Amino acid sequence: MRYFWTFFWTFLLMQMMAYVVASMTGVAYNFVTASILAVAVTVVILILGEIVPDKSAEGHH
Template sequence: MQYIMTFFWSFLLVTMLNYVVSSINDVPFEFGLGVIVSVVLSVLVFIVSAVLPSESTPDYEA
């Protein structure tokens, strides 16, 4: 479920960003580009979450 929701939110936010930027730059909106970028963003989020440790580091007193 976390993978589906991560893709959903990245798709929604990237597509919105793609629409706004294309409107500001006065270029045609490309839906496929937003889908590709959102898939890449989702994969990067999954990689970063797998690499970062989920537990806190112990405090050492010097």
């Protein structure tokens, strides 16, 4: 379920970011490009979540 929610929020935020950046630069908004970027960012976030150690779990006995 965490994969779904990670993708869901990343997808929404990347679409919003792409729309705002396109508006600010004066180019056309492209849904497909923003969607591909959202998938790539989701994969990076999930990989970083597995690589980075959980410091709070190490201190508890």
